[in-house]
Amino acid sequence: MGFCMELNDGSLHIEDNITDAVWNDVKSLLLGLDDIALIFTNATVSTEIIDIPDSVSSIQFEDCDFNAPTELSGLKNGRSVIFKNCKQDLLIGNVTIKEIVCNYFEISQEGMSDSPGLLIPDINECIFSSCVCVGKMPAAFKHVSFIDKIRFAKNTKTPKIVAEITASDEEEEHEHLFFYDCIFQDYTEININIHAKISIHLESCLVNSTGEEFYPSITFPASSEIITIKIVKSNLRKLGLSLFMSSIENLSINDSTLGALQLSTIENDEKNAIYGIAITNSIVDELSLRYRDVVHALVLTDTIFNTAPQMFGAKISEGSLFPKRKYFMRRKGEHDASCYRTLRYIMESQRNRDLEGMFFSLEQESLLNTKNKLHRLFSISNMYYLLSDYGTNYRRPLLIFLLSIPLFTIIYSLIRSHTIAVELPIDWKNITNSLIFTLKQTFQPFDNLKNTQEIQKGDLIKTILLSFVAITNTLFSFLLLTLSGLAIRWRFKRG
Incomplete structure (x- = not known):
């Protein structure tokens, strides 16, 4: 054969240009063999299809140049796929890695200059137990399943000749990671240690959770410089982003x-500044913004928070948008109360009465929910919440007040009626007198104690019952009007 090769201890070393003919010769040579490691060194790859035969368990390219749009595919249950210090032609040398299943995948370009000719493959429909990318990042991961440890690293800024270093060159030190329709397993740990500007895009990705013991995670070192993180239409439940x-x-x-x-x-x-945060139509288990300065308005519309957001020491810009009360799911304990209290203080400083009232209500409910069910049900705090949402809702007591007028009218009518039966005609005179009596007790407090003529017309039991309901009517109406007035005063206090 017309190419340089050496088969030794289960490894086939090839140092020659890889054309269609050469690759066919390699496959012919491997017939009948098993568990072969295929190693290409200093080779120029000009074939468009590298379909890995079943006899190969691992494949490695070192210091190779790809001068054709090459597709590498076919490895099933392999040991490893490794690219070290490889390059590609700028115009036609695009490399696609497709349908590869292996324990270890690596692309390493450490120490190479950050030139446009570095290998930047597209990775499609693969399964990797472990994955390491050092240097220039791959173009995109599409339909890739990650199982265990994943590491993306760029230890130092790529070397340049001093005369070439300009401000525009520094701006080019920007790495991108794209994940489309990818799957992360329970054990997946993604460590991103890139000493350059980073942008990350995840779209239609999924966490395949099989238990409660292990959670996938994406972590960054403290020195990371994140330009953009964008997550769209992804179910990353249990995944922690640190x-x-x-x-x-x-x-x-x-x-x-x-x-x-x-x-x-x-x-x-x-x-500590974050210029923009927008979390919309999503579900977040836990959010921590401790000591962050959010420069632009925070947008959290229609997002469910399973735990209270932690914003201790944070600065939130005016005009920030929060979801409605029902989207904050956990409201129990002193910790939740302190989280909502912090948000209340922030909204109070911005004179945002609606949000201040909502977080005050969540704070009080969190404290109330620490008590047992019976104590919670009959507590004054619960009554305060039901009647006026802890003094922040002036409409609710007004609505209850208006509904109480026909309710007490019906009660008075029933007490005054001599006979109650479905077949009897409606006694409109009794209802009219009861309505007038209700309005008197509502707008003339304790009128029944001053004018007892109407109450004493019946027997003793009816008189006592009517007096009790009238006092209750007066107290309840006075309470509702007071709560509504206090809520209005609170809403307009200090402007």
């Missing part, structure tokens, strides 16, 4: 489910 002390510009999550979203930093951190 960006503690990382520099973040923009975070966008839409129509997705996410586990823990750790965006906190330490107090007095110089790089």
Whole structure:
């Protein structure tokens, strides 16, 4: 054969240009063999199809140049696929890695200059137990399933000649990670340690959860510089995204489910600013923004929070949008109360009465829910919530007040009636007198104690019952009007 090769200890080493003819010769040579490691070194790859035969368990390319749109595919239950310091032709040398199932996948370009000719493959429909990418990141992961440890690294900024370093060159130090329709298993740990600007895009991705013991995670070191994180239409339940002390510009999550979203930093951190956060139509298990400064308005519309958002020491811009009360699911205990209390203080400082009232209500309910069910049901705090949402809703007591007028009218009519039967005609005179009596007790407090003529017309039992209901009517009406007035006063206090 017209190419340089060496078969030794289960490894086939090839140092020659890989054309269609050469690749066919390699496959012919491997017939009848098993568990072969195929290693290409210093080769120029010009074939468009590298369909890995069943006899190959691992394949490695080292210092190779891809000069054709090559598709690498066919490895099933393999040991490894490795690319080290490889390059591709800018115009036609695009590499696609497709339908590969292996324990270990690696693309390493450590130490190479950050030139446009570096290998940037598309990775489609693969399954990797472990994955390591060092240097320039792959173009995109599509329909890829990750099982165990995944590492993306760029240890130092790629070397440049001093004369070539300009401001525009520094701006080009920007890595992108794209994940489309990818699956992360319970054990997946993704560590992103890239010393350059990073943008991450996840779309239609999924966490395949099989138990409660292990949760997948994506972690960044404290020195990371995140330009954009965008998550769209992804079910990443239980996945923890840790960006503690990382520099973040923009975070966008839409129509997705996410586990823990750790965006906190330490107090007095110089790089604590986040320019924009938009989480819409999503579900988030946990959100932490401790000591962050959110520069633009925070947008959290129609998002369910399974735990109370933690914003201790955070600065939130005016005009921020929060979901309605029902979207905050957990309201129990001192910790939840303190989280909602912090948000209440922030909204109070911004004179946002609606949100201040909502978070005050959530705070009080969290404290109320620490009590047992019977105590909670008959407590004054619960009554306060039911009647006026802890003094923040002036419409509710007014509505109850208006509904109480026909209710007490009916009660008075029943008490005054001599006979109650379905077949009897309606006594409109009795109803009219009861309505007048109700209005007197409502707008003339304790009128029954001053004018007892109407009450004493019946027998003793009816007189006592009518007096009791009239006093209750007066007290209840006075309470509702007072609660409504206090809520109106609270809403318009200090402007």
